[in-house]
Amino acid sequence: MKVQYKPKRNLLETIFQVEILQGMALTLRKLFSPAITRQYPQEKPPMYPGFRGQHALVRDSVSKESKCVACMRCATVCPSRCIQIGYDEDETHKRVVNRYTIEVLRCVFCGYCVEVCPVGAITMTELFEYATYDRQTVFFDKEALLDNWDSFILKTGKDATYVNPLMRPRGVLESSLPSAKRLTVPDDWTIEGQYVGTKVKPSTMNLPSTTHAEAENG
Ligand code: SF4
Ligand code: SF4
Structure with a gap:
């Protein structure tokens, strides 16, 4: 493997220490660009539905x-x-x-x-x-x-x-769920493999061969 060496600096680059100037320019640029770190705990991250917290x-x-x-x-x-x-x-x-x-x-x-x-x-x-x-x-x-x-x-x-x-039994028809589990779930919830909204047709879902109701009826 051929090793690539940095070309030798010319006299001007040596006198003005160009690398230091380049480094300082980068620092200056980053000083005025928006911060990407979050100041936790003053600034909390957004939590998404389905997060399993307390x-x-x-x-x-x-x-x-x-x-x-x-x-x-x-x-x-x-x-x-x-x-x-x-x-x-x-x-x-x-x-x-x-x-x-x-x-x-x-x-x-x-x-x-x-x-x-x-x-x-x-x-x-x-x-x-x-x-x-x-x-x-x-x-x-x-x-x-x-x-x-x-x-x-x-x-x-x-x-x-x-x-x-996201905390409902997966692949179970809404009608098979206890009534308390059917409340206030937005109709537009369409998570793949999860039947949670009335607008999702069971036929479009990847349902298991046995639903809860069938399992209970033996
Ligand atoms: S069933 Fe509930 S309490 Fe038990 S391990 Fe799972 S999340 Fe924790
Ligand atoms: S109702 Fe039953 S399943 Fe629900 S929290 Fe109480 S004991 Fe647990």
């Missing part, structure tokens, strides 16, 4: 309590076994959740808990800042999860009917 328990806008009905599906499906739920039964045998914890340091952010919840009670928000000096801060109890929801809707203007379109 968990939150959705607060019912009427009762101001969690929408959770303690069906235990999320705790059952969680591959990390990091969700713990406790509940009481009222006089009509309706379950009332009294304890809901997520040990976030064990969570793998798969989103299964959100997908499986039939009433849209648990969600993953676009809040992403976890940095803390204290493990307890990321051991979310029921109040912390409800607080996460309050912060989320305060920051984003979402309401209690919010359903993250």
